[in-house]
Amino acid sequence: MRSRLLLILGQLINGLTQGSIYALIAIGFVIIFGTMNLVTFAHGEVYMIGAFMGYFALSVWHLPWYVALAMGMGVAWILGFFIEKIAFRPLRAAGHMPPLLITIGLSIILKDLAVVFFGAENRPVPSIYGETIKIAGFQLSLLQLLIIGIAGVLIIVLRILIQGTKIGRAMRATAQDHEAAYAMGVNINRVFSISFCLASCLGGAAGVMVGIYYNAVYPVMGDTAGLKGFAACIFGGLTSIPGAILGGMIIGIVENLTVQFIASGYRDIVAFIVLVIVLVIRPQGILGKTIRAV
């Protein structure tokens, strides 16, 4: 009985680790949708580019993981800056569709560029923190703790940024009503740009962490991750950051419990079935409201 419980605990931790990563991606979608009212399909590729940066930092230049993380986030920030400039800024008045389509195009371009420059195979990322610690008969993986920890720290930093700084207030104002914010003197263009860069930066962080966790990066890694992150964002209510975190965690945990109790092949199916059921019952998502809450 006890070993059964430990087994389930193990799967829960697997789920929390994966969930933290999905949460970071989902928060990115929430920030972009919350402030700009738009969706990007290139987020998965930003995540992938961040992951490759992390790969180069770790595998090729042999830098420590926190440097790799910072570099991944930096590259993603810069990439986000350019995506916002190309896809979103010129088309402010054009509504949802044109920017969306452009991001679909950018997604394909980035993926193919990655295949051309990096090759389509997996790039191996070295293992770090391979040790486990024993607590009451249960083996806890240090790496999993690290990942959950980093995600937690990033989320706390984000909250401080949004609640406690001037730019954070500007973002919240823009999210509530960007015309009113403009009327109050907020530089909307700058807010949009910074929001997009911030979201991309979190995506890049997620990418580096995935590379470290699974020891592999490859050009199409953004596909499933972007999809699941987006699903987590919707699950949580589209404009709620706590919702996105919850959504990510739930998807991660459901996936791993499915592997445990059903079979590995069903993990994605069950996660998405749960998503569909929740949305049918509660279309605004778990923590969604009509007024944006960031």
Add this chain to the structure above:
Amino acid sequence: MDRKKIWVIFLAGLASLPWIGSGAWCADPIYIGVSGPLTGNYAEYGQNWKKAMDLGLGWINAAGGVNGRPIELIYSDSKSDPKESAAVAQKYVTDKRIVTTIGDFTSTACMAAQPIYDRAGLVQLSPTASHPNFAPGSIWSFGIIGTQAGEGPFMANYAVQMLGKKKIAVLYINNDWGIATKDYFVKRAKDMGAEILAIEAFFETDKDFTGVLTKLRGFQPELLYIPSMYNEMALVAKQREKLGWMDVLLMGPGSLYSPKLLEIGGPSVNGLYTSAVFFPKDPHPEVQKFVKGFEEKYKAAPNMFAAIAYDGINLLTDIIRKAGTDRKAIRDELAKTKNFPGVTGKITFTEQRDVVKDYRHLVIKNQEFILFEAK
């Protein structure tokens, strides 16, 4: 009018150049089509084939080719994707220059292209397809690596009799090859008295094994048998380390015998058990000629995939020499092959156009493949 005439004569002259040229040139080549993964998840295997075949052909053509005609390979990148391999097959059967083909890499890709080669009547010699249903599926399909019907029992014996592990869990890749590999292993292992505690599948693109490894750990197996390719095995080895699950043995079929496994897996693949049909330190002169030639040309040791492709191209060249360039004659002559001396052992086709191989026991120690010595 005059100007027009000059143009006509000029163009006619240009057009006739190839014919004038070829008389003085060497005789025109005999073409063999290659369908294999040059990019994608299996790229390393395809690149190994290419190196080995280029090496072999270099020697063949330097010695005059076949009756003075050089053999030339036409490569098409199928990524070992069944959609692509079918398209490549379509291309090859309609190209009249191609007299026979080598490829594809995975059993799934081969079987997807099989009906096309079968209908059009063109030999498909796969160096690596080991699914038992491949070769019997068409009189034009040939396999030279042996099937899981042979390797499965060998590995089961390795695990149960030689290593003495009776509690086994299986984690297999969910494609035609993986399923067949799993089935043959499980059947023989059970017959030998082993307990198969759990069988789980994963998909080709899966990267996360922490969930399924945690689940398998719950059954407390002594050995994990993992039909997969080097990418996934390296990830499994690393991720099981992360979970602290070091007291289980890892074993996989000969698909793992590749330097890439060592490169990607690093120290985490130490202690892994596998098999080989080709071992570079084999003292047989044909093997050594190949190994030394390969090392000289590419500054790297050849692996099983290079060796089997080398055998493939040598076998086909030999057949063309005997049977000529008619596609059907090549097929008929190929089917009669008996005891062809390959670097991966003697090649004799069964009624089903499969071969039965001799395997060696391998284990990874200090990040090197070595022969396993039973104590």
